[in-house]
Every structure is written in C-alpha cells, then in structure tokens.
Amino acid sequence: MSSPRTGAQILWEALRREGVDVVFGYPGGAIMPAYDALLESPIRHVLVRHEQGASHMADGYARVSGKVGVAIATSGPGATNLVTGIATAMLDSVPLVCITGQVSSRFIGSDAFQETDITGVTLPITKHNYLVTRAEDIAKTIREAFYVASSGRPGPVLVDITKDAQQAITVPVWSDAPVRMRGYRPEHRAGGEDLARAATMIDRAKRPVILAGHGIVKAEASALLHDFVAKTGIPVASTLLGLGGFPATHPLSLGMMGMHGEAWVNHAIQEADLLIAFGMRFDDRVTGKLDTFAVNAQKIHCELDPAEINKNVRADIALVGDVRDTLEGLVPLVSRRDRAPWLARIAEFRGDSAVRDIQTMPHDGRLFAAHVMHDLWRITEGKALVVTDVGQHQMWEAQYYKHDHPRKLVTSGGLGTMGFALPAAIGAKFASPGDEVWVIAGDGGFQMTACELTTIAQEGIKLHIAIINNGYLGMVRQWQQFFYDGRYSATPLRSPDFVKLAEAHGLTGLRVTARHEVEAAVQRARAAEGTVVIDFRVEQEDSVYPMVPAGAALHDMIRRPNPILETAEDD
Amino acid sequence: MTSTRLRTYIMHVEDLPGVLNRVTSLFRRRGYNIDSLTVGRTEQPGVSRMTIVMEADDETARRIEANLYKLVNVLKVEDTTRRPCVQRELALIKVRADQASRAHVLQLAEVFRARVLDVAPEALIFEITGPRDKIDGLAGVLAEYGIVELVRTGAVAMLRSAEAVAEQAQEQPRTSAA
Numbered sequence: 001m002s003s004p005r006t007g008a009q010i011l012w013e014a015l016r017r018e019g020v021d022v023v024f025g026y027p028g029g030a031i032m033p034a035y036d037a038l039l040e041s042p043i044r045h046v047l048v049r050h051e052q053g054a055s056h057m058a059d060g061y062a063r064v065s066g067k068v069g070v071a072i073a074t075s076g077p078g079a080t081n082l083v084t085g086i087a088t089a090m091l092d093s094v095p096l097v098c099i100t101g102q103v104s105s106r107f108i109g110s111d112a113f114q115e116t117d118i119t120g121v122t123l124p125i126t127k128h129n130y131l132v133t134r135a136e137d138i139a140k141t142i143r144e145a146f147y148v149a150s151s152g153r154p155g156p157v158l159v160d161i162t163k164d165a166q167q168a169i170t171v172p173v174w175s176d177a178p179v180r181m182r183g184y185r186p187e188h189r190a191g192g193e194d195l196a197r198a199a200t201m202i203d204r205a206k207r208p209v210i211l212a213g214h215g216i217v218k219a220e221a222s223a224l225l226h227d228f229v230a231k232t233g234i235p236v237a238s239t240l241l242g243l244g245g246f247p248a249t250h251p252l253s254l255g256m257m258g259m260h261g262e263a264w265v266n267h268a269i270q271e272a273d274l275l276i277a278f279g280m281r282f283d284d285r286v287t288g289k290l291d292t293f294a295v296n297a298q299k300i301h302c303e304l305d306p307a308e309i310n311k312n313v314r315a316d317i318a319l320v321g322d323v324r325d326t327l328e329g330l331v332p333l334v335s336r337r338d339r340a341p342w343l344a345r346i347a348e349f350r351g352d353s354a355v356r357d358i359q360t361m362p363h364d365g366r367l368f369a370a371h372v373m374h375d376l377w378r379i380t381e382g383k384a385l386v387v388t389d390v391g392q393h394q395m396w397e398a399q400y401y402k403h404d405h406p407r408k409l410v411t412s413g414g415l416g417t418m419g420f421a422l423p424a425a426i427g428a429k430f431a432s433p434g435d436e437v438w439v440i441a442g443d444g445g446f447q448m449t450a451c452e453l454t455t456i457a458q459e460g461i462k463l464h465i466a467i468i469n470n471g472y473l474g475m476v477r478q479w480q481q482f483f484y485d486g487r488y489s490a491t492p493l494r495s496p497d498f499v500k501l502a503e504a505h506g507l508t509g510l511r512v513t514a515r516h517e518v519e520a521a522v523q524r525a526r527a528a529e530g531t532v533v534i535d536f537r538v539e540q541e542d543s544v545y546p547m548v549p550a551g552a553a554l555h556d557m558i559r560r561p562n563p564i565l566e567t568a569e570d571d
Numbered sequence: 572m573t574s575t576r577l578r579t580y581i582m583h584v585e586d587l588p589g590v591l592n593r594v595t596s597l598f599r600r601r602g603y604n605i606d607s608l609t610v611g612r613t614e615q616p617g618v619s620r621m622t623i624v625m626e627a628d629d630e631t632a633r634r635i636e637a638n639l640y641k642l643v644n645v646l647k648v649e650d651t652t653r654r655p656c657v658q659r660e661l662a663l664i665k666v667r668a669d670q671a672s673r674a675h676v677l678q679l680a681e682v683f684r685a686r687v688l689d690v691a692p693e694a695l696i697f698e699i700t701g702p703r704d705k706i707d708g709l710a711g712v713l714a715e716y717g718i719v720e721l722v723r724t725g726a727v728a729m730l731r732s733a734e735a736v737a738e739q740a741q742e743q744p745r746t747s748a749a
Binding site: 119120123124127128131148181182183184185305306307309310311 | 584585588589592593596600630633634637638640641642643644645646
C-alpha cells in the first residue's frame, strides 16, 4: 500500500513511472510545491532562462529520443511563455507534456495574481489539456496525458495543476493497466482491400514518385521504406521534416520538394502519374498552387490522421493507419517494374535544371552560407545531429547537408518558429548525449533565444553553434527583394559581437569571414572541450534558390541568375 | 465537389466542464459556420448530447466528423443527413395583436397548431414546435402584424426506428476516399 503523499510528490512519482529522466522548466509561485518536492526526485531538472526555451527543449528532446518531452512552468506569464513552443510542437506533431502551476482552486476566475486561463489559451494548440484541482486526480491525469501525447498522431498535452492540489495530501492509486479513455481511439489500420488496390495502382504506374514525410521518421518506418523502394525502384522526394527518413545519398533519393526544393524534384512531381505519400499532409509549402499540383498524378495518401485525408489534395486511395503498418502491408504486394525510362526522364530534369547552387557560385574567396553547409556536411561526414532555426539558413541546410539517418535533423517545419534552434538543440543533446550536435541559426533567430547560452554553461553540455550571420533577416529580405521592389523594411539587422557574447557566457567564440577559414574553425569547435560559437560572416544579400513564389505552381520556380560552371572541387 | 446543404450532426460527448468550448472552438478555428447547436443530458449518466446544424458539402462534412473524433471527449458523431431521422425545434414568438387584429392572428396560429402561452392587451406569445420550415412559415405570416420578439431553441434530432446512436458503433474512418 502507498503511504499518504502530497500532490507535488505524486506528480514527480507519476513522471518517474512514465520513464521521465529529465524535465526542462522554470520555477514560480504557483508551482513552488512541485519544485520543493523535486529535491527528492531522481529526475534531472534543467533550469531554462525563459519558459519558451523549456517547451523548445522538451520538443528537441522528444524529436530525437522518440519519447515524450516534459516542460514545466508556473502560472500566468510562465505558462504563456510556453505557448510558442507548444504551438510549434502541435504543428509538427511532437509529443510533449507541459505541466503548469495554477493559482489555488478557490481563486480561479478571480483574476488573481499570475492567473491566466492557460487551458483556454492552449485549447487550439494542444492535442488535449487538463485542469487538475484535486491531488487525487494527479496520478491518473499524468498517465492519460502521456498516453494521449504519444499515441496516434502525437502532439502536446498541457496539465494545469492548482497550487492547492499540489499541496493537498492523499494516498495515491497507481495503475499499470493500459489507459482506457472512452472517447479516445487513436489506432487506425488500412483495410486489406485498399492495400491491394493501392498495390495494383503502384504496379501500373509508369512515372511514380514517393513523397516521404515526418510520419516515416515518427513511425520508425525508414527500414520499411527502404524495402519498399528496393522492391519497386520508385524514387523518393522528401518533405523538410521527412529529411533523413530515407538516406539522402541513396541513388533513388531525389531530395527535398516544395518551395525551396530541388528543381528536378518539383519537375518530377509535376510530371508524375502517381504520387505515393507516406506520413505527410500536403502542406502549402510543399504543393505550391493546389489546382496546378501534380494534375496528371493519381494520389495514394498513407496517413495516420483521418482528418488530413482530402484536406488539401484529393486522394484516389487513402490508407489511414500508422505508415509502418501500411508499409508492412504494401511491401509484399508490390512488384518490381522497369522504371528506367522514368528515371532517365528525371535525370534529364536534373541536367536541364542546371547544377546545384554551390556549384554555380563564384570561387573568389567570398563566403556563401551554402559553402558553410556543404563544408559542415563534408567535415562531419554527414553524421552530425543538426538543429536548425528558421529562415534562409534552414533551407540551405536542408539542401546541402545530406542526412542519411532519421532523427538527425531537428527543425521547426509547420510553425516556422524563429528562436527554436538553440533551446531545441539543448533538448536534443540530453536525448542523445553521444551525438555531435550542431546548432545552425541565423543572426536574427539566434538572438530570440540567445539567453539559453547560459543554460548550456550551467548544465555543462557541449554543443557546436554556427551562426549564419548576413546582417539581415534574410528570408524576409529575400521576399522584399523579389516581391516588394527591394524595399528593405525592418530587415537590416545589427547584432552583438557574437564572439564576445559567447565569451561572456563562458563559452568560446570564433569568427569566420572567408571560405578557406571554415574548415579550421569547424575542426577547432569539434576538438574543443566546451561549446564553441562560430560567427560565420556570409554573403549579405544572397538568396535561396530555387524558389516557388507563394501561390505559384510547383514547376514555376525562380532560379539562381547567371549560373557559373561547376568546378570539380565541390562534387 | 458536391454542393453544400444543411446537415444535422448528433454527437455524444462526455459531460465534463469545457467540452462545449472544445467543440465550438473546433468549428470556429476551422472556419465552419454553425447554424444551430443544442446541448443537454441523455439517458446515460455522464454523457451529453449535442445536435449541431450547419451547412457543408460532403467532403467538408467528412472532415468535420474526422476532426470532431480527434477531440478526446467526443464519444460518437453521427451525420444524420442521409439517414431517416426526425427533427424538431421549438420557438416562442411574441407578436403585436390589439383588439382589431387579435382574431386574425389567433386564426393564423391555429393553422400552424401553435399554442397561446400569454395574452396581453397589445401582444400574444405563441409556442410552436416542428421542423424548421414550419417555424419559418409561422414567423413569415406573423411578420406583417409585427413580431416583437422571437426565440428558437435550435434543432434536436433522433434517428427513426429502434436504432440508437450508440457509442460502441464508432466505426473506423472510411479508408477509401475514391
């Protein structure tokens, strides 16, 4: 029999029972009982410098570990500071449990000090949320929260616990039985008849393309996708979040599709007669103008969330279920076909879509962001765990750092949250301490959460931080150049001296201004004992190419002007 | 794409604080416009029943259903549009009626089988129950006398025959969209 415990003690025991080993948080009035009980818990707590950092760290931890990430904050401003990280996790289907303190139940609704209706605020950006006002309900609610966050299509769950519930004493009731919730049935499985129809459609296709999304990574379905490709010989295009789900260096890997996808990938999709989408949701950044998207292609949509079917693109066959189960069902049913003419056609696109940007850049010593990405990939042998922020550098990373393994790229895809990279990388490092973790951020996004540099120092972890510093909010500047007559409104950006900033935090700072300095700086960062911040001063007004303007057709891309011939050294 | 039509959903939800907010928030967030919504207790303890009427085409309707099922507290959703079902709504109508017009107004109400709830020197209050077009009809003919106030409950619906909207009947989503 359990002995009587406070709600706060029950909370930590409940987290321990869910397998939690680290939480990211920040204390405050309404969560103080929980922080007091933390002192007796074996769970490690990482003190963040801003609660947004806590939700991003939990997110990075979850994306790399495949487990549920946990963030904790106090009521009111503590809770509202979590919001951006919760919304980020919601749009990228990342399992989080966010625990917030709430004012005592008798004060709820009275506009008490630091009271915010956080379950109301987070209602549209959580998969589900709870307000707990009794110690008796804490154990059961935490168990449900982990189950909801991690099952089906994962997502963030918030548990708001009143201060009196944390303080009250009760005898906890623990259960190891599977969670049963009346209205929540997350499992779906595609029917055999539909699988057979899909297999026939796949076998008949002359110009098929696989679209691999985040679902491949989440469902741990990379090996099965590999089998499917080996058997069918169908080329694979990836979404941003799908990168690494299929090896980038595989001969049948086409690369990233969409707004900043490779030209040949977008051309292949537009000319396809069949698209087989695995665990992706036809986001507008992927499809371009919907009524011109792959008009001649039939679509097989393999997706866990029934609400995604026919949302943006009409599916000829929808296979609703975990993509792992779907692939397991499909692999034995499909057969090898001669795809040589189609692959030759794609090779033609590759040829005629000129060569990669990096091969068309001037070799005059100037430093382009693409050089940094390419060199990072080469020097780390493609094995680093890379966490990117949002903007131009994020696209360049996606284009030039070839990820061969899942869960080695962490980035905010759906919400596009600037400031994500640094805290998410801290979470990623806790999830996989043995990995060489690189933060790649722009000078703008980095400054949004740069306060977490101190967290790195306090926790004594080692990261590698590359700031792609072009003195602009680069992606917005690029849009202003292309679509607003070059009127640079609020995009020129002054930054602190990042080398001194690193040093002020007890870290090492380096500056790189020319291409020939890249290798030495990267190697120094790798060899250093602690975290090194490298300020890469790159070409200021470079743009990401190709680019599908928002609302344009996928094949309607802006290409890099005046391509220069490639040189052997960049192959 | 099919044309839009009025649809009636019957939903069973857990009777917990905030569930109505979750449902309406979903409709608001996805930009679906609710025509009417009613909530009340059912024969099962802990379960509330909602009737929601809204306009949508077939594909939107299917996605609304899928999105509603994503709400953890939603037990069962039934789109009754293509099923045999009875639907009723109640309205109270206060209409101007002085000595000169009262007889006419009462006669009209009689045709619609509306009950008189209150008689005042200058006005009458009617209660009418029926499908939505019957209420529209009465409101239409009373308009020329001057409607002072009108309140409608919104529709409630029930499937015909011995069938019940059973929670256990929650099916797998349609896997084939073609």
